[in-house]
Structure formats: C-alpha cells, structure tokens
Amino acid sequence: MKRDSKLSGVLHVLLHMLGMKGPATSEQLAAIMSTNPVVVRRIMAGLREQGFVASAKGHGGGWTIACDPSAVTLADIYMAVGEPSLVAMGHRTEMPGCLVEQSVNSALDGAFREVQAVFQSHLERIALAALSDEFNRRLAERGQTLEDQQHA
DSSP, rough: OOOOOOOHHHHHHHHHHHOOSSSSSSHHHHHTTTTTTHHHHHHHHHHHTSSSSEEEEEOOOEEEEOOOOOTTTHHHHHHHHHHSSSSOOOSSSSOOOOOOHHHHHHHHHHHHHHHHHHHHHHHHTTTTHHHHHOOOOOOHHTTGGGGGOOOO
C-alpha cells in the first residue's frame, strides 16, 4: 500500500525552518525531506500561496516562514497540501449503476467521513508553534541542537 507522507514531510521541513537563522534553499530542504528540490519547490509554492512561507531569489535567498506559527494549525497545513487521503480504501466504483454497489458505497461513505472529521478535528487543536515547542523540548532533553539532527 502506497502511503502519502506529504503532510508529515512538510511539517518536518517547517519545524526545521522555524529553527533556522536564515532562509533555507530548496536543496537544503530536499535533503531534509529525502527528495528532489523540484518536489520541494512545488510543495513550498503551494504553502507560499497560502501565506505560510515566503521565498527570495538570488544569493542569500531561499524559503522562510512567513506566518505566525501560533496562529496556524496543522489542519491549515493539511489543507494547504491538498488534504491527502487518509484511508487507502475506496469504492470499487464511484458512480455505480448497481443497487448493491450503491448500498455498499453509502455504508462506507459514512465511515470515511467520520475518519476525516476526527482527523481534521485533531489537527485543528494543534498549532504549528505547539509542535515546534514539543520538538524543542525533546532537543533540550537530549542536550542537542537542530544541527545535531541527522537525515538518512
């Protein structure tokens, strides 16, 4: 089963960016996400459109946080990355002509909506700043800095 880790990867990068002293290049962020800089630019462009990050070109340029992390929830970020599907399951046919299939879809739709609502509600209660505070607490407990974090 292919898992969509876009939200996790974006949150990971945003936490790094919150701890950085200056702009981060797409290449630096790609190394953190273990992906290609083109993928990073595409994702970050979507976040820029929502006002979460900003970018500057040229020497000394790169990506920076452009929002108040205490005013942005994980639900905001989830929506900005396109609300990736939570459940790998789906309907056999989206618009079935068969009444049996229609009944099956109707039963599953409710469960899918409930899962989505619970997930969304959970994310709405967590500010990006709170996630950053949690990360920084873990770093401090280990006597580490952001630079000590390894990415394989």
